[in-house]
Amino acid sequence: MDSTHSYRLGVLSGDGIGPEIVPAAVRVMDAAVAAAGAPPIEWVPLPVGAAAIDTHGSSLPPKTVETLAELDGWLLGPHDSASYPEPHRSQLNPSGALRKHFDLYANIRPAKSFDDRGIDLVVVRENTEGFYADRSTYRGTGEFMPTPDVAIAMGIFTRPAIERIAREAFELARRRRNHVTVVHKANVLRTSTGFFLDICREIAAAYPEVEVDDFHIDAMTVHLVRRAPAFDVVVTENMFGDILSDLAGELAGSLGIAPSINSSTERAMAQAAHGSAPDIAGRDLANPTAMIGSGAMLLDWLGRRYDDQRALEAAVLIEKGLSATISQGTRTRDLGGTAGTAEFGAAVASSIGSP
Incomplete structure (x- = not known):
């Protein structure tokens, strides 16, 4: 695959802190891809979770699943399925359903300290x-x-x-x-x-x-x-x-820094290892490091699958950007700092070279 390959990636914000941490990951991934000289990512927003129950009558609408099958991969925010109304609460949650439907057999979960x-x-x-x-x-x-x-x-x-x-x-x-x-x-x-x-x-x-x-x-x-x-x-x-x-x-250091990817040989889903943290949702307190790191893992997976050196480079840039941002003192509260979710994401993107 040549380095001009562009990717279409799904964006499923999820519940709780998802609508805060997923956009932070998107911003950082965009910055990294641009800095690596790769074509821009085409982002495809898709309904999932509690919001999808309200608008589509399902926490994982069939159209969402159909569209994901046409994409190169996707970001999935955390879900709060315990708070869904019945019968949705008793059904397989969105994450489990996607892993099962797409046979995403490998859940890769790094744990790397920043200190x-x-x-x-x-x-x-x-x-x-x-x-x-x-x-x-x-x-x-x-x-x-x-x-x-x-x-x-x-x-x-x-x-x-x-x-x-x-x-x-x-x-x-x-x-x-x-x-x-x-x-x-x-x-x-x-x-x-x-x-x-x-x-x-x-x-x-x-x-x-x-x-x-x-x-x-x-x-x-x-x-x-x-x-x-x-x-x-x-x-x-x-x-x-x-x-x-x-x-x-x-x-x-914190579950807030624990990324993960769920993959098969054909598809990959980036998903932070932590939950939806409804107690801090909407308060700009969540640590987006895990979601950002999951985005880096997705780029790395794409780079290896398609032999795309620029995607691999973008993944490395994100990892370096996270380390630099944290070591320079911009940290969220769970890591002993004062930065909010949006501020931290902007700092990582800036360290990479965000316009």
């Missing part, structure tokens, strides 16, 4: 099955109640899903520090997470230059707290990955 903590790791989370019941079946969910007094949840583990997420982790480790840690609970869940561990070890044979170790999920939480800088790439099943990535993000 002297020395944390720089990535949780590679299998995104389509495991212990998350909303993604474990073709129709319906993996949770059910055979009687009013019994609730059952299924955990699904399949060879194809484990193999592809393991390869994702090992390929990422090759670009980083050649170290993969597999997290499981094979001492108790021998058939399911033991299967996950065994297949990861099988895939490891094709990557002899990558060091491999493994820990039980409970022990891994302790190791993260004690020595997070020792880890590079951590690969695990869906629920374990969700929990560990939140812990790692907070250890790195």
Whole structure:
């Protein structure tokens, strides 16, 4: 793909702080693409979340999904599905629905500190099955109640899903520090997470230059707290990955700095790892770093998919802009500063070269 390639990206602002942090990410991405000499991004706003329920009768309108299938990728703001009216509250939330519909099997969640903590790791989370019941079946969910007094949840583990997420982790480790840690609970869940561990070890044979170790999920939480800088790439099943990535993000400084991307080989969705924070919504207090960092990850994914060096350069410019802005003292309140959401986003864009 030549460097004149232009991208059409969806903008789904979401709920809570979404309409504040997503525009900040758009502004920074525009600045980075311009500074890298790439064509401007064509942004396609699409309805989602509570606002879409009001206007379209659905938190994820069919037209939104149809349009996303035609785009190169998209930004998704956080959702506050717990506050949706029924029947929308009981349905699969917009994020889960999009991950499932587009088979976005890899949830890549970096945790990198902007201070002297020395944390720089990535949780590679299998995104389509495991212990998350909303993604474990073709129709319906993996949770059910055979009687009013019994609730059952299924955990699904399949060879194809484990193999592809393991390869994702090992390929990422090759670009980083050649170290993969597999997290499981094979001492108790021998058939399911033991299967996950065994297949990861099988895939490891094709990557002899990558060091491999493994820990039980409970022990891994302790190791993260004690020595997070020792880890590079951590690969695990869906629920374990969700929990560990939140812990790692907070250890790195704040969930407000925890970006993520959900991807397949064909599509990618940039989405901050944190929630919608309705308690501070509309008050210009939210930290947009995670959303901005997720935008950088999307540009990096596009650059790798299309062999687009300018997209890759734009992603690096965003990462440098975030680091420079924070190190120079412009920080939101969760990082000990006073900057508002819009002010912080403008500062990052300016550091990159915003007009």
